[in-house]
Amino acid sequence: MKYARLTGTPDPERTPEIFDLLARSSFVDEARLYDWNLSSDAVTALLEVDGERERFRDEAADVLGMRSVDTTRISERRFTLLAVLEPTVVPLLQGLVGTISREGLVVAKPLLYRDGQVHARIVGSAPVLQRAVDEFPAEIALEISAIGEFDRSRETPLSGLSDRQREALLAAFDLGYYEHPRRATHEDVAARLDCAPNTASEHLQKAEIKLVTDVLRSEFVR
CATH class of the missing domain: 3.30.70 (Alpha-Beta Plaits)
Incomplete structure (x- = not known):
């Protein structure tokens, strides 16, 4: 195939x-x-x-x-x-x-x-x-x-994320949260998502853990 x-x-x-x-x-x-x-x-x-x-x-x-x-x-x-x-x-x-x-x-x-x-x-x-x-x-x-x-x-790296986790990750990327130096904060991401800063932080952390885990697991099983 x-x-x-x-x-x-x-x-x-x-x-x-x-x-x-x-x-x-x-x-x-x-x-x-x-x-x-x-x-x-x-x-x-x-x-x-x-x-x-x-x-x-x-x-x-x-x-x-x-x-x-x-x-x-x-x-x-x-x-x-x-x-x-x-x-x-x-x-x-x-x-x-x-x-x-x-x-x-x-x-x-x-x-x-x-x-x-x-x-x-x-x-x-x-x-x-x-x-x-x-x-x-x-x-x-x-x-x-x-x-x-x-x-x-x-399967894309984002396939395993929930809709809200994916939304938070894309919002953070768009706002410059992952740039160096960082151009946005959890508060900025929260404002984009219309949620509390700690909620935005939780979405980002869970999304990041899933992405890192999937990438590293694929390396180990090669």
Whole structure:
């Protein structure tokens, strides 16, 4: 079983509005696609977005192929997005869905949308991966950054954290808590999370313990 790590850059002149909204808009820093469900005429996608929730909802209402949008606030600049998309009215999206929805192929989650690109990992046998790459829509410039045997590396370092621990860690990183010299305190992280400083400290400590334990354990078992 193989995996291929891909970076796709759609042609700016032919990019669907849906992609521009997620990966090129000034009010979205990053979007992560965690799951989706295919039905006869729609794709229901679950994402986590770093950006301006209200602005996103306003803009999404007029995007071609976006049937419905439901958002839930996580923090000041993060929200969960449940979007129902109509591939049949967006040719590039329809072609892409057809390429990845094939027997013997799995798209490992999450997919990352940022800076005009989408980053993904696909898993399957070597022939299946090759056919998928060969049949990607021509409007998407595809770069293969890695190919190898698929194993537990598909799990990200943040996979074992709770939602709140992950949120605290990302907030601390964004605020400069882990820079040297440190640019933020537990109080700053707490303000971002809208919780007490000791609660923010507890979330960070538990997240750090899990990350360090997982990294060191992987070293010992090699």
